Amino acid sequence: MKTLTTILDMQAWSRRIRKGGETLGFVPTMGALHAGHLSLIRKAKAKTDKVVVSIFVNPTQFDNQDDLEKYPRTLESDLKACEDEGVDAVFLPTPKIMYPDGLTIELKAPALAGRLCGASRPGHFDGVVTIVKKLFEAVEPTHAVFGEKDYQQLAIMRWLVKDQQLPIEIIPHPIVREADGLAMSSRNQRLSADDRRHALALARSIKAVHALFDGGERDVSKLLGLARDILNAEDGVQIDYAEIVDATTLEPISTITQPALYAVAAFVGPVRLIDNCVLRP
Numbered sequence: 482m483k484t485l486t487t488i489l490d491m492q493a494w495s496r497r498i499r500k501g502g503e504t505l506g507f508v509p510t511m512g513a514l515h516a517g518h519l520s521l522i523r524k525a526k527a528k529t530d531k532v533v534v535s536i537f538v539n540p541t542q543f544d545n546q547d548d549l550e551k552y553p554r555t556l557e558s559d560l561k562a563c564e565d566e567g568v569d570a571v572f573l574p575t576p577k578i579m580y581p582d583g584l585t586i587e588l589k590a591p592a593l594a595g596r597l598c599g600a601s602r603p604g605h606f607d608g609v610v611t612i613v614k615k616l617f618e619a620v621e622p623t624h625a626v627f628g629e630k631d632y633q634q635l636a637i638m639r640w641l642v643k644d645q646q647l648p649i650e651i652i653p654h655p656i657v658r659e660a661d662g663l664a665m666s667s668r669n670q671r672l673s674a675d676d677r678r679h680a681l682a683l684a685r686s687i688k689a690v691h692a693l694f695d696g697g698e699r700d701v702s703k704l705l706g707l708a709r710d711i712l713n714a715e716d717g718v719q720i721d722y723a724e725i726v727d728a729t730t731l732e733p734i735s736t737i738t739q740p741a742l743y744a745v746a747a748f749v750g751p752v753r754l755i756d757n758c759v760l761r762p
């Protein structure tokens with residue numbers, strides 16, 4: 482497995498691969514890799530000839546300094562996990578490499594970034610779009626895999642390649658969960674045993690909303706009422722948002738007639754967690 486730290490070395494490696502006619506799959510991450518990330522890597526390996534994983538905790542997408550400082554960093558075990566998965570190259574830039582003169586030109590995320598996580602984390606998606614564009618320019622992949630766990634981010638990545646006319650195919654991957662339903666997240670490492678139990682309310686709300694929807698309920702206020710009851714009943718869980726929106730535009734809806742997204746974000750102890758599911762009539 483090749484370890485690359487500069488943009489020029491990354492580009493040179495990537496161009497050699499693509500010159501040989503091979504496809505290159507890219508999995509951008511912030512490290513602290515878990516089975517969810519590994520599942521994205523396996524998808525990339527199944528779809529493309531060579532796979533690059535980047536590990537970079539991007540400071541410009543954090544709206545909270547404490548969250549940035551406490552973000553888990555486990556580089557040694559991440560590298561071992563990548564090696565074990567048969568990753569061809571890891572790209573490990575530093576903030577100085579990605580932002581040599583600090584944050585100079587920042588891209589602006591589209592309108593669909595204004596809702597859900599974008600509404601409660603101002604500037605977050607501008608930071609995401611800016612860094613992913615820079616990573617795409619360094620890695621020059623043919624394909625890039627993003628998890629549906631960050632559903633809004635995935636939608637914005639689809640917008641990014643369309644808007645900037647990038648020759649990159651975006652490949653989505655479903656949410657990977659722990660056996661008890663908790664969506665895997667690097668931030669789960671920061672949960673105490675009690676918080677870990679409280680956090681299950683998010684997945685419980687997903688299951689309950691899905692079951693009510695499968696039973697024929699299409700009224701968003703009824704579905705959300707159930708979700709909020711479950712979340713509010715759990716001590717230690719503070720809802721940031723719980724919404725049902727159009728799955729494509731992320732615009733609010735009152736009745737489900739087309740695929741819709743139930744998305745939830747909540748603070749559990751010191752950690753903000755997100756989860757979601759798509760409801761398809």
Ligand code: AMP
Binds near residue numbers: 518628654657667
């Ligand atoms: P992160 O390291 O949190 O920035 O995530 C890197 C990529 O892994 C993003 O595309 C995430 O959506 C994806 N990801 C993180 N957790 C999960 C999960 N539990 N299931 C599926 N994809 C995930």
